[in-house]
Amino acid sequence: xxxxxxxxxxxxxxxxxxxxxxxxxxxxxxxxxxxxxxxxxxxxxxxxxxxxxxxxxxxxxxxxxxxxxxxxxxxxxxxxxxxxxxxxxxxxxxxxxxxxxxxxxxxxxxxxxxxxxxxxxxxxxxxxxxxxxxxxxxxxxxxxxxxxxxxxxxxxxxxxxxxxxxxxxxxxxxxxxxxxxxxxxxxxxxxxxxxxxxxxxxxxxxxxxxx
Numbered sequence: 001x002x003x004x005x006x007x008x009x010x011x012x013x014x015x016x017x018x019x020x021x022x023x024x025x026x027x028x029x030x031x032x033x034x035x036x037x038x039x040x041x042x043x044x045x046x047x048x049x050x051x052x053x054x055x056x057x058x059x060x061x062x063x064x065x066x067x068x069x070x071x072x073x074x075x076x077x078x079x080x081x082x083x084x085x086x087x088x089x090x091x092x093x094x095x096x097x098x099x100x101x102x103x104x105x106x107x108x109x110x111x112x113x114x115x116x117x118x119x120x121x122x123x124x125x126x127x128x129x130x131x132x133x134x135x136x137x138x139x140x141x142x143x144x145x146x147x148x149x150x151x152x153x154x155x156x157x158x159x160x161x162x163x164x165x166x167x168x169x170x171x172x173x174x175x176x177x178x179x180x181x182x183x184x185x186x187x188x189x190x191x192x193x194x195x196x197x198x199x200x201x202x203x204x205x206x207x208x209x210x211x
Contacts, residue, residue, distance in 0.1 A: 013209075018067040024054055032056075034063050039204030041181070053126075066198055070205035076109055077134040080101040081140040082170040083148055085117060089194050097177065098125040099201065101170040103141065106211050108173060108204035109133055113197040122147035126155050134211065135207065 006175045011030045014128040019026070029051060036045045042058035049056050081100050097115045110129045114121045129135060140159040142148040152159035180203065 002028075002040045008098070013205075014068055014070065016068070018069075024049075024056065025052075028052055028054060029064055031059050033068055033202075034206060035072075036061060036065060037070075037203055038210055060160065064074075065202055066195060068202065069198070070202040072108050072110065072201070072204045072208055074132045074178060075134070075185050076132075078104065078138050080104065080141055081109065081129075081135055081138045084149065085122070085145055085175065086087070086178070088113065088196075090145055093193075095115070095172070095193060096121075097176075098122065099170060099173060100129050101124075101171070103168075106107065106173070109135075111197075111204050112167040113193055113200055115193060119147045119150050123154055126151040126157070130155065132206045157190050173207070176207070 004119060011027075011034060011102055014030045014033055017027055019029070032045050032049060035048060036042060040048070040069075045061050046056055046058055049061075068135050079102050083098070083100045083101045085096055085098050088095050096114045098110075098114065098121070099110045100111075101107065102109055107120070110132055112121075112125050113126065136157065138158070140148075140152050142152065142159050143161045144161065149159065149161075177200065
């Protein structure tokens with residue numbers, strides 16, 4: 001599918017029920033949300049709007065992304081799921097990002113940002129993943145992280161230790177997430193963990209549309 005078609009489909013899926021007044025044309029709002037999630041900084045997104053004679057603050061665009069409440073589409077049925085966890089730096093705080101990726105499509109299935117790394121949080125992440133997608137018959141690809149293997153065992157899921165191979169897909173996603181949070185740290189300046197978690201789910205939505 002051409003990327004232009006995927007972009008149009010992505011715009012169609014961005015709902016703007018939160019808009020109370022038509023201060024900005026809806027198409028420009030959707031384009032701004034998509035462009036920022038696709039990699040454009042808030043400053044450059046604001047500059048994009050100025051081309052059309054629309055003056056908006058960076059915080060306004062950030063609020064559009066947050067309020068749109070975008071998430072990866074539910075109901076997937078992958079054969080394999082690559083799962084990993086990594087540290088994300090937000091301002092001066094360190095958080096653990098859990099992510100599940102379909103290695104056949106590189107689509108993000110689910111993400112969750114947590115303040116610490118524990119078996120209980122890994123178990124909760126897998127529970128949410130199972131609620132969103134039909135993954136009970138999938139083979140889970142994990143590295144040597146004990147919490148991930150423990151969560152697979154507690155949920156009765158088939159898993160395989162695979163430090164490389166198909167797990168490279170989730171590593172590529174993590175590299176992009178870290179690049180985005182590092183390059184566009186203004187997204188997270190003084191933000192609460194819940195706000196950053198929402199943004200990362202929105203990023204996952206856009207990632208799936210454009211890969």
